[in-house]
Structure formats: C-alpha cells, structure tokens
Amino acid sequence: MTPVLELKNVSVNYGNITALRSVSLQVNAGELVSLIGSNGAGKTTTLKTVSSILHPKSGEIFLQGKPLHLLQPHEVAGMGVAHVPEGRKVFSTLSVEDNLIMGGYLLARREGLKAVTAEMKKAYQLFPRLDERKKQWAGTLSGGEQQMLAIARAMMMRPKVLLLDEPTMGLSPVRINEVFQYIQVLKDAKTTAILLVEQLAYRALGISDRAYVLDQGAIKTTGTGKELLANPDIKKAYLGSKT
Amino acid sequence: MADFVQLLVSGVSQGMIYALLAVAYNITFSTSRTINFAIGNLLMMGGVVGFSLYIDMKTGQPLGRSFIIPFMGVLVVGSILGAFINKFAVEPSRRMKSEYGSALATLAVGIVLRNLVERRWSTDDYKFLSPVGDSPIRIFGAGVYPQEVLIIAASIFIVVALETFKSKTVLGRSIQAISEDRVTASLMGINPGFIVGFSFILSAMIAGVAGLLVAPITLVSATMGTVIGIKAYAVSIIGGLESGYGTIVGGIILGLCEVFTARFISSGYKDTTGFVFLILIILLRPNGIFGRKVVRKV
Numbered sequence: 335m336t337p338v339l340e341l342k343n344v345s346v347n348y349g350n351i352t353a354l355r356s357v358s359l360q361v362n363a364g365e366l367v368s369l370i371g372s373n374g375a376g377k378t379t380t381l382k383t384v385s386s387i388l389h390p391k392s393g394e395i396f397l398q399g400k401p402l403h404l405l406q407p408h409e410v411a412g413m414g415v416a417h418v419p420e421g422r423k424v425f426s427t428l429s430v431e432d433n434l435i436m437g438g439y440l441l442a443r444r445e446g447l448k449a450v451t452a453e454m455k456k457a458y459q460l461f462p463r464l465d466e467r468k469k470q471w472a473g474t475l476s477g478g479e480q481q482m483l484a485i486a487r488a489m490m491m492r493p494k495v496l497l498l499d500e501p502t503m504g505l506s507p508v509r510i511n512e513v514f515q516y517i518q519v520l521k522d523a524k525t526t527a528i529l530l531v532e533q534l535a536y537r538a539l540g541i542s543d544r545a546y547v548l549d550q551g552a553i554k555t556t557g558t559g560k561e562l563l564a565n566p567d568i569k570k571a572y573l574g575s576k577t
Numbered sequence: 578m579a580d581f582v583q584l585l586v587s588g589v590s591q592g593m594i595y596a597l598l599a600v601a602y603n604i605t606f607s608t609s610r611t612i613n614f615a616i617g618n619l620l621m622m623g624g625v626v627g628f629s630l631y632i633d634m635k636t637g638q639p640l641g642r643s644f645i646i647p648f649m650g651v652l653v654v655g656s657i658l659g660a661f662i663n664k665f666a667v668e669p670s671r672r673m674k675s676e677y678g679s680a681l682a683t684l685a686v687g688i689v690l691r692n693l694v695e696r697r698w699s700t701d702d703y704k705f706l707s708p709v710g711d712s713p714i715r716i717f718g719a720g721v722y723p724q725e726v727l728i729i730a731a732s733i734f735i736v737v738a739l740e741t742f743k744s745k746t747v748l749g750r751s752i753q754a755i756s757e758d759r760v761t762a763s764l765m766g767i768n769p770g771f772i773v774g775f776s777f778i779l780s781a782m783i784a785g786v787a788g789l790l791v792a793p794i795t796l797v798s799a800t801m802g803t804v805i806g807i808k809a810y811a812v813s814i815i816g817g818l819e820s821g822y823g824t825i826v827g828g829i830i831l832g833l834c835e836v837f838t839a840r841f842i843s844s845g846y847k848d849t850t851g852f853v854f855l856i857l858i859i860l861l862r863p864n865g866i867f868g869r870k871v872v873r874k875v
C-alpha cells in the first residue's frame with residue numbers, strides 16, 4: 335500500500351548550512367508517527383519542507399503517491415496536508431471562531447459554509463473551552479488554549495495527514511497531559527495520519543505507532559515506539575526527562 | 578448657523594473623500610505590506626473615465642446617459658489598473674526583495690498614468706456636471722450641494738460594506754489572516770498571491786469611485802489626484818493603517834480643518850492647518866486614532 339506521506343532522500347539547505355541530509359520517512363494510513371531529536375536536529379525543517387514553506391535541494395516528497403515538493407504551501411494544504419506550526423501561530427487579531435473558519439477555508443471552497451459549520455461543531459465538542467471563548471480574540475487565549483485552537487484549526491480542513499510541531503512547547507504539566515490526551519483522541523479517530531514532532535520523546539514514543547530519531551539532520555534510527563523506548567542508546571540520549 | 582452647516586457639510590464631504598482613498602491605501606498595505614503610491618492617480622483615472630463616459634467634452638453638457646454607465650466604466654478600468662499595478666509593479670519588486678522597489682514602481686505607474694492622460698486626453702480642467710444637480714438645496718437655511726450629500730452617503734456605505742465584508746465573509750477574513758501572518762495563512766490553503774491581487778483590484782476600484790464622486794465638486798484634470806493622494810496617505814497613517822473607521826474620523830478632521838481655515842483665516846493656510854493637525858496626531862498617537870497594539874502571547 336502506498337504510504338500517506340513519504341519523504342525520499344530529502345536534503346535541505348539554509349544558504350550553505352545543511353539542515354537535512356537525505357531524510358527518508360513514511361507515514362501510513364491511520365498511523366501516529368513521531369519524529370524526535372535534540373534541539374537543532376532538523377525536526378521543524380522537516381515539517382516545513384513537507385508543507386513547502388521550504389523547498390528541498392534534492393529528494394522527493396509524496397502524498398498518496400502524488401508529488402508535493404514542487405508545489406506552493408497553499409497547494410500542499412489543498413492536497414490534504416495540515417500543519418500546526420511551531421509556536422502555534424494562531425491569528426491573534428481574529429476571534430477564535432474566525433480562526434476556525436480560516437482553517438476551514440478549503441472546506442468552504444469545496445463544500446460550502448454548511449460543511450464548515452458542521453466541522454466547527456465537532457471542534458467545539460472536542461474542545462469545549464474553545465466554544466466558551468469563541469468570540470474572544472485568539473491573541474488573548476492562554477498558551478494551552480492557543481495550542482488547542484491551532485490543532486482544531488488544522489483539523490477543520492479534514493486533512494489526510496496532520497503535522498504537529500512541538501504542541502507541548504511552553505505548557506505546564508497539566509496542559510501537556512491534556513495535549514497528549516487530545517492527540518490520542520485524534521489517533522483513535524483514525525481520520526488522519528499524524529506526524530508528531532516532540533521534545534518530550536518519552537511521552538511521544540509512548541503513544542506512537544512508530545518513530546524516527548533525527549540527529550544533526552539525518553535519520554539515526556527508526557522503529558516502533560516500544561522498540562525505541564527499550565533501546566539503551568535512545569534512552570541515554572533522548573529520554574533523560576520523563577515528564 | 579446657516580454658514581456653519583454649510584461649512585460642516587463641505588468639510589465632512591471633503592473628509593470622506595480622504596477617508597475613501599485612505600481605505601484604498603490600507604487594503605493593499607494590509608495584504609502586501611507595500612504602499613501603493615499610484616492611488617492619487619487612480620482617483621484621477623476615476624474622474625477622467627467617468628467624465629468621458631458621462632459628459633460631452635466639447636459642449637460640457639451631459640451625453641444623456643444613465644449614471645450607471647460611467648459608474649461601471651470606472652469599476653472596470655479601476656479593476657484592470659489594480660490588477661496591472663500588482664502584476665507589473667508590486668510582484669516584481671517582491672521577487673527582487675527590494676524594500677523601496679514597490680514604492681518607486683507604483684509611483685512610476687502613477688506618473689505614467691498622469692502623463693498619458695495629459696498627452697492623450699487633455700491638459701485642461703473640466704467641469705463635471707453633477708448627476709444629482711448643481712443647485713444648492715436648503716438644509717437648516719443653509720445652501721448645501723446635493724453632490725456633497727451624495728459623497729457622504731456613498732462613502733459611508735462603501736466603508737461600512739467593506740468592513741462588513743472583511744469581518745463576515747470567508748474571503749474577507751482571509752484578507753485579515755494574510756495581513757497578520759502570510760505563511761500561516763498559506764498553511765490553511767489560502768493563496769497569498771490571489772488575496773494580494775484581489776486587494777489591489779478592490780483598492781483601485783474604491784480609488785476610482787472616489788474620483789467619480791469628488792469630480793463634480795472639484796474639476797476634472799490630469800492633476801486632480803496629486804494633492805488628494807498625499808493628504809489621504811497622511812490620513813491613512815493617522816487613522817491607523819488597518820482601521821477602516823479610524824480613517825473616517827481622520828478624514829473628517831482633516832476636511833473640517835481645511836474648510837474652517839479657508840473660511841475664517843485664509844484659504845492660503847488651508848493645507849497648513851490640516852497638516853499641522855495631522856502631525857500632532859501622529860506625535861500623540863503613533864498607532865493612529867484607532868490603531869491597536871496587538872498582544873501576542875507565545
């Protein structure tokens with residue numbers, strides 16, 4: 335079966351700095367795959383390259399066998415890739431509701447506003463706190479609420495693959511638990527494949543089907559979540575904190 | 578009293594023209610972060626195109642057509658010019674990553690338009706007979722020109738319609754999303770190039786309509802947009818570069834300053850007091866009257 339998302343030997347440069355060296359990875363239908371690695375390993379760069387914010391120097395990226403690497407970001411989104419960027423990036427001068435509507439931009443174009451309203455209802459069911467704050471400016475939400483909004487906004491397009499870049503960054507332990515619960519819910523729903531980037535490697539591996547370890551721009555190891563959790567090298571290098 | 582009402586209506590109607598042009602500056606600034614210095618000459622094109630489709634140049638009399646025709650003509654020419662400016666002045670500058678490129682390129686387009694009108698059309702001033710009549714109507718004993726009332730009503734309608742469009746429709750909201758964060762908006766599937774192009778078309782149409790509205794109270798000529806364009810640019814800054822209602826307040830303040838100075842001090846000082854006022858506001862409220870500092874949490 336063709337994977338939902340596939341990277342084949344992707345290399346990316348920033349000027350003359352090499353950020354990714356021949357990265358290959360796959361995410362299959364219904365899978366939750368995580369990408370772990372220390373600061374500066376190239377995790378964000380990988381996700382940005384998938385959504386065409388960056389373009390690879392060489393290599394190819396496919397969504398269900400169709401090439402993504404020659405497209406513009408809005409076209410990649412149009413193919414069914416939703417990207418929750420590092421730092422959440424909610425539209426702070428728009429209301430919570432308007433943020434969700436922006437997430438539903440493609441859905442509105444394809445199926446009309448009714449579909450957007452229906453999808454928004456689902457988002458509010460999953461995140462009741464957003465429902466209570468729907469008229470509020472997104473910039474005035476707490477960090478945890480902004481993260482929920484960023485995830486809910488990405489789900490509005492009914493993506494084939496969801497890219498999550500450090501959704502727990504800067505959150506308190508209680509909020510971190512919440513975020514992992516939500517990711518579990520999205521995983522169990524099986525409506526979208528998920529590629530999760532996390533600093534909290536221990537937690538990420540715990541809920542992942544499979545994972546890749548990125549080190550200085552190259553894939554170092556891969557395996558199931560369980561295998562990597564048991565791997566002594568990985569334990570030593572990445573699983574120091576068990577938050 | 579009568580005198581006061583008359584000045585009030587003149588000042589407000591003049592101010593609404595500044596406000597409309599300021600709104601035209603704002604729309605494209607918010608999506609493209611560039612300032613379209615051709616705006617004043619887009620207003621001029623609105624005046625000239627509207628005049629040519631409505632008035633017989635030789636006799637100065639109306640051609641006897643419905644006012645819908647010059648109105649539609651102005652919208653069509655405006656949208657073509659807006660698309661042209663985006664495609665050939667703004668986009669190439671963005672590709673060259675040149676900070677002043679688009680300012681200079683749009684300024685150049687404006688000058689070319691003015692020169693074309695001078696060469697191909699005329700270097701003279703023409704009276705544009707108002708479609709709603711040129712004899713004053715009586716309000717509180719004051720003589721008020723119907724065109725001034727039309728300007729006020731039409732401008733308020735345009736600004737309110739635009740603000741409603743921006744806050745209530747998907748396309749309008751995406752203008753705001755692009756203006757806040759272009760990259761993130763593109764991750765939602767919004768095509769920034771399309772939104773920017775659309776904003777230039779919308780902006781040029783508004784500038785053209787402003788020209789059509791103001792023409793009957795000024796005169797139509799190739800240079801009619803030059804000074805208005807500069808003043809409206811100042812208004813767009815004091816109104817807060819992204820606030821539609823702020824520009825109305827800013828425009829009206831400037832319009833009233835000018836009219837009252839011309840009446841009670843001297844028409845020679847008309848532009849001076851207006852600009853002094855604008856400078857004071859910029860010093861006191863650098864974000865504009867309604868400009869808001871955005872709180873962004875990480």
Ligand SMILES: Nc1ncnc2c1ncn2[C@@H]1O[C@H](COP(=O)(O)OP(=O)(O)OP(=O)(O)O)[C@@H](O)[C@H]1O
Nearest residue numbers: 348351353371372373374375376377378379380533
């Ligand atoms: N805009 C840029 N220009 C130059 N170098 C960059 C740029 N962005 C990232 N880099 C470099 O590329 C490498 C990979 O960065 P990236 O942001 O992908 O890391 P990351 O794994 O997401 O790290 P973190 O966990 O800190 O978010 C780093 O060495 C970084 O310094």
Ligand SMILES: [Mg+2]
Nearest residue numbers: 377378379420
């Ligand atoms: Mg990162």
